[in-house]
Amino acid sequence: MKVMVMPRVNLHDFVPRSRANGPGERAVVWVQGCPRRCPGCFNPETLPFVTKNWVTVDDLESRILAQNNIDGVTFSGGEPFAHAQALAELAKKLRKYGLTVVCYTGYTLKQLKAGNREDWNALLSEVDLLIDGPFIQEQRCHEPYRGSANQILHLLTDRIRLEEVHGQSQTAEFTLGAGGDIQQTGFPELPDMDAVMGEISGILKQTGGSK
Ligand code: SF4
Numbered sequence: 001m002k003v004m005v006m007p008r009v010n011l012h013d014f015v016p017r018s019r020a021n022g023p024g025e026r027a028v029v030w031v032q033g034c035p036r037r038c039p040g041c042f043n044p045e046t047l048p049f050v051t052k053n054w055v056t057v058d059d060l061e062s063r064i065l066a067q068n069n070i071d072g073v074t075f076s077g078g079e080p081f082a083h084a085q086a087l088a089e090l091a092k093k094l095r096k097y098g099l100t101v102v103c104y105t106g107y108t109l110k111q112l113k114a115g116n117r118e119d120w121n122a123l124l125s126e127v128d129l130l131i132d133g134p135f136i137q138e139q140r141c142h143e144p145y146r147g148s149a150n151q152i153l154h155l156l157t158d159r160i161r162l163e164e165v166h167g168q169s170q171t172a173e174f175t176l177g178a179g180g181d182i183q184q185t186g187f188p189e190l191p192d193m194d195a196v197m198g199e200i201s202g203i204l205k206q207t208g209g210s211k
Contacts, residue, residue: 020186
């Protein structure tokens with residue numbers, strides 16, 4: 001008897017629509033778990049390989065396709081290549097609908113190719129724009145879509161155009177959840193982000209936008 005296993009993603013977080021995580025408007029999938037420990041990592045809570053929220057690839061596909069007029073999806077983390085098989089399947093499904101795939105990774109493209117792993121190759125073959133390399137605090141930069149100067153934007157297909165990537169600026173984005181929670185993504189370069197978040201919360205309380 002053949003047993004079919006439904007591919008699943010250990011999801012740290014999901015935003016249906018963002019302009020701060022790649023060109024155009026994109027859904028963003030943050031996976032839970034990364035084998036690296038880069039000093040100054042933007043998302044330290046995504047690093048442990050603990051169960052966060054297992055969701056099926058079909059479920060994520062439906063959530064993303066429910067968005068109107070988005071350009072694609074961005075995989076971030078955590079380390080997307082530590083979750084490569086499930087993300088490759090998700091990417092394959094979404095690309096059939098014309099959506100593009102952006103993927104962050106702490107590995108370099110060279111390391112991924114040299115690894116020659118079946119799951120890595122499967123994901124690589126579905127990625128249009130790969131942003132590679134670990135975050136290096138000493139090389140922190142202000143270029144679009146990358147945190148440090150060592151990271152490189154690789155256009156692996158012609159489905160995302162060079163002019164969509166260049167000439168952009170780093171963006172921090174704040175999303176207000178249904179419960180009044182504020183989610184912040186992108187590349188915060190403000191000197192005191194806690195104070196900014198406090199100020200936004202205060203304004204929302206005054207205007208009745210938060211409980
Ligand atoms: S690879 Fe990315 S997610 Fe992992 S520790 Fe480094 S910066 Fe953080």
